[in-house]
Amino acid sequence: MATVTRPRRSVLYMPGSNQRALEKARTLAADGLILDLEDAVSPDAKEVARTQVVEAVKAGGYGGRELLVRVNGLNTPWFHADVVAAATSGAHAILIPKVESADAVRQVDAIMTAAGAPDNMAIWCMMETPRGILRAEEIAGASPRMGGFVMGTSDLAKDLHCAHTALRLPMVTSLGLCLLAARAYGLAVLDGVYLDLADDSGFEASCVQGLELGFDGKTLIHPKTVDAANRVFAPSEREIEWSQKIIAAHAEAAAEGKGVVVVDGKLVENLHVENAKRIVKLAEQIAELSADLGK
Numbered sequence: 001m002a003t004v005t006r007p008r009r010s011v012l013y014m015p016g017s018n019q020r021a022l023e024k025a026r027t028l029a030a031d032g033l034i035l036d037l038e039d040a041v042s043p044d045a046k047e048v049a050r051t052q053v054v055e056a057v058k059a060g061g062y063g064g065r066e067l068l069v070r071v072n073g074l075n076t077p078w079f080h081a082d083v084v085a086a087a088t089s090g091a092h093a094i095l096i097p098k099v100e101s102a103d104a105v106r107q108v109d110a111i112m113t114a115a116g117a118p119d120n121m122a123i124w125c126m127m128e129t130p131r132g133i134l135r136a137e138e139i140a141g142a143s144p145r146m147g148g149f150v151m152g153t154s155d156l157a158k159d160l161h162c163a164h165t166a167l168r169l170p171m172v173t174s175l176g177l178c179l180l181a182a183r184a185y186g187l188a189v190l191d192g193v194y195l196d197l198a199d200d201s202g203f204e205a206s207c208v209q210g211l212e213l214g215f216d217g218k219t220l221i222h223p224k225t226v227d228a229a230n231r232v233f234a235p236s237e238r239e240i241e242w243s244q245k246i247i248a249a250h251a252e253a254a255a256e257g258k259g260v261v262v263v264d265g266k267l268v269e270n271l272h273v274e275n276a277k278r279i280v281k282l283a284e285q286i287a288e289l290s291a292d293l294g295k
C-alpha cells in the first residue's frame, strides 16, 4: 500500500523571481508549492530568485502547505549555491530537475548534508528525460531522503518528439514506469502540468486521468486550477462512506474469525480494507489541512 503522509492534490509552481506570486501563494488553497529557481526564472534573475525564495520560506506564512524548492540542474552554474541555500531554508524538500541517475541524487544528498540540511528534508526528482524515466527505479531507491517524483511532461514530450494529446497515449509508458517505481519505494508521485490555461474542461479531464492512473495530485501553473485539482484528487463523500462501511464490516467479521465479508453484494477482503483505510486517512488529512489554511 502506498503511504499517505499528507495531501498533495494540487502543487503549484511559481517563479522564484516573482515576488507577488510568492506572496499570493500564502493565500491559495494549494496543498503544496514549488518555488522555482529553474525554468521559470531567466538567467539574469537567478540570484535574485534564490534570495527571494529563501527569504520567503524563512519568513513563513505558508501554513501546512508543503514547500519544495526547485533548484537549477547539476550541470548549471547555479546548482551548488541553490542547494546550499535551500538546504537550511526550512523548506520540506529540494526538487532536482532532469534527474538521470541515482548518482545525481546522491550528489545532492551529500551537498545538503554538508550544508546542514535537517535529516527530514526530502529530495524530490523531476522525471522528464528518457534516461531518467528508464532509470526510475534506481533513482527512487537512491537515498533515504527520497520523497517523491514530479512528472515533467513538457520536457519529456520535447525529448520524445511526441505530441501533447488529450488521452496522452504517447506519455503513458513513461507515466506508468514512474508510478511503478514510486509505489515500489513508497514515494509520492505527482502528474505533470496542463499548459492550456483557457481549457478548463481539458484540465479537469487530465486531472481525472491522473487520478485514475494513480497519481497523488497534479502540478499546476496557475491559481485558477487549484480548486479543480483539489476536488478531483480528494476522495468523494461516497468513497469515504463506503470505505468506513467496509472497514467496520470487515472488523466485525474478523472478530468472528472470518477473513472476508460481503457488503452490499460485494466481496470485501483485507486488501480492500487497506485501501479504504488509506482513503479515510487522506480525507482526514485534507480536512486538517483545510482547517489549517482556513479554506
Ligand SMILES: CC(C)(COP(=O)(O)OP(=O)(O)OC[C@H]1O[C@@H](n2cnc3c(N)ncnc32)[C@H](O)[C@@H]1OP(=O)(O)O)[C@@H](O)C(=O)NCCC(=O)NCCSC(=O)C[C@H](O)C(=O)O
Pocket (backbone or CB within 6 Å): 012, 013, 014, 015, 020, 021, 022, 024, 025, 036, 039, 040, 126, 128, 151, 152, 153, 154, 155, 156, 192, 193, 221, 222, 223
Ligand atoms: C502563466 C503566468 C505567467 C500567468 O501570470 P499572470 O499573467 O500574472 O496571471 P494572472 O494575471 O491571471 O494572475 C492572477 C493572480 O494570480 C497570481 N498568480 C499567477 N500565477 C501564479 C502562480 N503560479 N503562483 C502564485 N500566484 C500566481 C498573480 O500574481 C495574480 O495575483 P494578483 O496580483 O493578486 O491579481 C503565471 O501563472 C506563472 O508564472 N505561472 C507559473 C509558470 C511556471 O512556474 N512555469 C514553470 C513550471 S512548469 C515546468 O517547468 C514543467 C516541467 O518542468 C516540465 O518539463 O513539464
Ligand SMILES: [Mg+2]
Pocket (backbone or CB within 6 Å): 039, 097, 126, 128, 152, 154, 155
Ligand atoms: Mg521541465
